[in-house]
Amino acid sequence: MSDTRTAAPDAASVLEAARLVLERDLTLALRRRGQLVQPLAFFVIVTTLFPLAISPELARLREVAAGVLWVAALLASLLALEFLFRDDAYDGTLEQYALSGQPLTGLMFAKTAAHWLLTGLPLALMAPLAALSLGAPPDAVPGIVASVAVGTIALSLIGSIGAALTLGLRRSGVLLALLTLPLSLPVLIFGARASELAIHGEPYVAPLELLAALAVLGITLAPLASAAAVRISLE
Amino acid sequence: MSWTWFHRLASPPHIYRLAQRLTPWFAWPAGALILAALYGGLVLAPPDYQQGDGFRIIYMHAPSAWMSLMVYTTMAVAAAVALIWRMKVAHAVAASCAPIGASFTIAALVTGSLWGEPMWGTWWEWDPRLTSELILLFLYLGYMGLRGAIEDPQRADRTSAVLAVVGIVNVPIIHYSVTWWNSLHQAPSVMRLGKPTLSTPMLVPLLMMMLGFTLFFVAVLLVRLRGEILVRERSASWIREVLST
Amino acid sequence: MPREGLEVENLHLWRGEHHVLRGVGFALPRGGCLHVTGPNGAGKTSLLRAACGLLYPESGRLLWDGRDVHEDLPTFHSVLMYIGHEAPLKADLSARENLRYWIGTRRRIGRDTLGAALQRVGATAWSERPARTLSAGQRRRVALAALSLLLVPLWLLDEPTTNLDAEGQQLVGTLIEEHLARGGLVLAATHHELPLPRSRVQRLELTHE
Numbered sequence: 001m002s003d004t005r006t007a008a009p010d011a012a013s014v015l016e017a018a019r020l021v022l023e024r025d026l027t028l029a030l031r032r033r034g035q036l037v038q039p040l041a042f043f044v045i046v047t048t049l050f051p052l053a054i055s056p057e058l059a060r061l062r063e064v065a066a067g068v069l070w071v072a073a074l075l076a077s078l079l080a081l082e083f084l085f086r087d088d089a090y091d092g093t094l095e096q097y098a099l100s101g102q103p104l105t106g107l108m109f110a111k112t113a114a115h116w117l118l119t120g121l122p123l124a125l126m127a128p129l130a131a132l133s134l135g136a137p138p139d140a141v142p143g144i145v146a147s148v149a150v151g152t153i154a155l156s157l158i159g160s161i162g163a164a165l166t167l168g169l170r171r172s173g174v175l176l177a178l179l180t181l182p183l184s185l186p187v188l189i190f191g192a193r194a195s196e197l198a199i200h201g202e203p204y205v206a207p208l209e210l211l212a213a214l215a216v217l218g219i220t221l222a223p224l225a226s227a228a229a230v231r232i233s234l235e
Numbered sequence: 236m237s238w239t240w241f242h243r244l245a246s247p248p249h250i251y252r253l254a255q256r257l258t259p260w261f262a263w264p265a266g267a268l269i270l271a272a273l274y275g276g277l278v279l280a281p282p283d284y285q286q287g288d289g290f291r292i293i294y295m296h297a298p299s300a301w302m303s304l305m306v307y308t309t310m311a312v313a314a315a316v317a318l319i320w321r322m323k324v325a326h327a328v329a330a331s332c333a334p335i336g337a338s339f340t341i342a343a344l345v346t347g348s349l350w351g352e353p354m355w356g357t358w359w360e361w362d363p364r365l366t367s368e369l370i371l372l373f374l375y376l377g378y379m380g381l382r383g384a385i386e387d388p389q390r391a392d393r394t395s396a397v398l399a400v401v402g403i404v405n406v407p408i409i410h411y412s413v414t415w416w417n418s419l420h421q422a423p424s425v426m427r428l429g430k431p432t433l434s435t436p437m438l439v440p441l442l443m444m445m446l447g448f449t450l451f452f453v454a455v456l457l458v459r460l461r462g463e464i465l466v467r468e469r470s471a472s473w474i475r476e477v478l479s480t
Numbered sequence: 481m482p483r484e485g486l487e488v489e490n491l492h493l494w495r496g497e498h499h500v501l502r503g504v505g506f507a508l509p510r511g512g513c514l515h516v517t518g519p520n521g522a523g524k525t526s527l528l529r530a531a532c533g534l535l536y537p538e539s540g541r542l543l544w545d546g547r548d549v550h551e552d553l554p555t556f557h558s559v560l561m562y563i564g565h566e567a568p569l570k571a572d573l574s575a576r577e578n579l580r581y582w583i584g585t586r587r588r589i590g591r592d593t594l595g596a597a598l599q600r601v602g603a604t605a606w607s608e609r610p611a612r613t614l615s616a617g618q619r620r621r622v623a624l625a626a627l628s629l630l631l632v633p634l635w636l637l638d639e640p641t642t643n644l645d646a647e648g649q650q651l652v653g654t655l656i657e658e659h660l661a662r663g664g665l666v667l668a669a670t671h672h673e674l675p676l677p678r679s680r681v682q683r684l685e686l687t688h689e
Contacts, residue, residue: 010588011558017585024573024581031572092568093582099532100585101558107585161401165394169384178380179398182373183405186412193419214408225401228318232393234534321536387496470497 017102018110025114035083039119040126043076047130058135065134066196070188072130073123073148077155078177080119084111084163085230094167094230104227112160112223120152136199143198143208150211151191157218158183164229187214248473250324251464254457261454268447275440283437289353294441296346298448299339300364303371304406306336306452310378311403314396326392327467329399330382331459335452337375343368363417367410374402388467484545485509485665486531486634491540493523493530500526501537506684508667510633511660513676516669518686524669525565527686528636531667532562544634558586560634565642567623571612575603575622578611583629597625601651616643621651628655635659637668641675649675 012020029036050068051061061068088094088111097107127148128141136144162180166172190210197204276294283290310332317325347365348358359365378398385391433441468474486508493501500523508514516524529535531542533553542549549556569578576594583589598607601621606614614622620643627635635656641649653675656666660680668674674681 012584012586012588016588020581020584024570027577028570028572087570091570092564092566093570095534095562095564096568096582097585098534099557099560099562101554102585103554161397165381165398166384172384175377175380175384178373179377182370182377182409183401185370186405186408189412189416193416210412217408221404225397229394229397232390232397235390235393235536389494389496 012102014102014106017100018106021097021107021110022114025111026117029114029118035080036118036122039076039080040122042079043072043123043126044130046072046075047134050134062135062199065131065136066192066199068134069127069131069144069148069195070151070192073127073152073191074155074181074184074188076123077119077152077159078180080115081159081163081176081180082173084115084160085167086163089167089230089233095234098231098234104230105223108160108164108227108230109219109223112156112226115160116153116156120156121149123152124149131195131199137201139201140195140198143204144195147191147194147198147204147208147211150208150215151187151194153215154187154211154218155184157215157222158187160226161222161229164226164233167230167233187211190214245322245324247324247327247464247468247471248477251461251477254461254464258454258457261450261457265447265450265454268443268450272440272444272447275436275443280437280440281434286354289350290437292346292350294444296343296350297441298445299343299346300368301445302448302452303336303340303343303368305449306332306339307371307374307399307406308403309456310336311399314399318393318396318400323392323467324464326396327460327463328456329396330392331456331463333375333379333382335455335459337372337379339448339452340368340372340375344372361417363410363414366413366417370409370413371406374406378402483507483509483543485512486667487541487543487546488531489541489543491527491530491542492538493526493535494538495526501530501686503540504684504686505540506682508665508682510663510665513656513660513666513668513674513681514684515674515681516667516684516686517671519671522686524671524686525638528562528638528667528669532560532636533557534562559632560636561627561630561632562636563623563627563638563640565639567619567626569611569614569619569622572610574608574610575614575618575625576607578622579626579629583626587630589629593629597629600628601625602647617645617648620644621648624648624651624655633664635664635666635668637666637670639670639672640668641670641672 047068050064054060054064085094088097098104100107124145127144128136131140131144132138159180162176162183165179166176169175190207194204194207194211197207272294277291280291282288310329313325313328313332316322317329344365347362347368351360351362351365352358378395381398382391382395385394465474487506489505491501491504492499504523504527506514516527518524526535530537533542533549533556536550544556544559568582569575570581573581576598579594579597580589595604598604601624603618603621603625606618611619611622620640624640627637640652644652656668656674656676657680659666
């Protein structure tokens with residue numbers, strides 16, 4: 001402590017700090033499995049509603065399968081967003097992160113990564129099941145998994161901004177949807193297109209690349225915005 | 236030195252008086268330009284050879300659509316300035332922009348739908364420009380909803396400012412993706428809401444109308460800004476001076 | 481010659497319509513302890529949060545070693561530790577895990593260091609229990625362990641003695657005294673007395689109006 005202007009020799013680097021934040025969120029989620037399963041169950045139920053509402057004919061369902069899949073995935077990932085920062089804001093963890101001397105952007109990125117691992121990735125693995133039940137051919141599975149996996153990265157990042165902006169508000173659920181859904185529109189368009197092409201057995205690389213571009217843009221910009229919003233919420 | 240100048244310029248009483256003085260300089264030319272453009276567009280300009288008189292709604296639709304984007308940009312720039320330099324007046328500008336921009340967006344949607352009826356035979360078509368305009372309306376509503384939901388005024392200012400900046404980054408992406416989406420599903424026979432090829436007597440009123448709408452926006456913004464400043468500074472002593480004179 | 485330590489000059493802070501801090505100022509040198517007192521709502525917590533750079537003051541300056549902290553907040557944050565009146569513990573993690581994830585974002589700590597800190601605050605017996613089963617006083621002790629693990633110069637403590645038994649309060653006193661002897665600085669807000677000899681403590685009284 002002799003010199004306060006230089007960091008201590010055993011100071012943790014940003015990467016170490018981010019890794020711990022990620023590990024912590026994953027550990028917590030595994031101890032609260034109920035919250036983990038909710039978005040998945042929601043996704044399955046919503047995709048099951050469509051055959052009942054439209055028709056049991058697979059040929060007709062196949063026409064709308066990509067759209068159904070993506071709207072359900074969008075809503076399911078939205079459902080999990082409310083919990084992203086809420087508990088950490090409530091118990092003072094975010095405050096400690098903001099005062100840790102580490103770039104808050106990096107820690108926000110780690111939290112968003114945890115959110116994707118806990119909702120986006122399971123949704124991507126679940127999506128083929130839903131797609132098959134809506135009449136998609138088995139050949140479409142790789143394309144659907146890839147598009148949902150990449151698309152949900154962008155969704156988690158956009159959602160992290162919305163979740164940070166609505167921190168500490170009562171009845172934040174509807175507002176969160178109002179803020180997040182319009183911003184998620186490009187992901188919906190490109191994602192549904194990639195899945196649709198995959199279902200029809202056509203090359204789906206172009207929209208997948210556009211999805212990946214959105215994800216990269218999100219990775220660079222979204223943590224900055226959510227860190228700024230979190231700092232404001234602590235004021 | 237430059238900072239004292241900057242702060243004097245940005246101080247609420249100064250901006251309030253400036254807004255008061257400038258309003259007529261924008262309001263009167265706006266009124267004159269809009270009236271002249273209406274006469275030029277509805278009376279002087281010849282009917283379009285394809286769309287007949289139906290095309291004349293462009294004199295309301297195009298300037299409204301143009302303003303809806305321009306107001307959003309103004310709002311985002313004001314929000315960014317307010318965030319970076321912690322400038323209270325810029326927050327007031329951003330807050331004043333939102334309802335004006337939302338109104339222009341609604342005007343663009345309504346006129347677009349009115350124009351669509353004679354062209355497509357339906358009141359709503361998933362035309363890329365109308366769709367983008369609809370999403371823009373959602374962005375405005377989200378901004379106003381967020382601002383309204385936060386009780387602490389400083390937090391409301393700063394949080395909604397972050398949203399405005401995030402929104403402006405997304406506007407071009409949304410526009411591009413909607414255009415791309417529409418080009419995939421476009422049936423070739425459907426006519427787009429395109430600009431008809433405009434001859435000079437048709438074009439001049441349109442440009443006048445756009446300028447008139449811009450001046451009108453500035454005038455309304457100045458009036459709303461004064462209202463915002465009055466609410467925000469209601470406990471300050473200079474307010475009583477201003478209101479008593 | 482920049483003065484060492486924390487200096488607060490003429491701090492003004494509004495919360496909405498409410499003028500919370502009206503020109504607060506003090507200088508806290510190395511090895512100094514400032515006890516902020518005052519009735520509820522006098523702005524003790526706001527002062528602490530402004531002093532660690534969470535709240536941005538309307539006017540006034542905050543200097544660390546003679547430099548305005550708002551010019552480089554991350555550097556300032558890396559020399560301070562702020563503990564609010566609630567320890568930031570997750571109910572589903574044990575005391576030990578909570579400490580590891582909390583302090584680990586700032587400093588590399590081994591198992592042994594962690595164990596020693598837990599022992600110091602008398603937490604060894606219940607350090608593996610989920611934090612949801614801990615009492616308010618036990619949660620406070622975990623926060624004290626965090627404080628002793630992170631050897632940063634500036635401590636900002638909001639109600640450090642609340643919920644602690646006599647022995648726990650004495651522990652707070654000992655930790656603070658050790659810290660001051662190392663040349664550390666302590667800014668503590670509480671309407672209780674601090675468990676320290678009066679000669680070691682400066683006082684700052686906040687009032688309404």
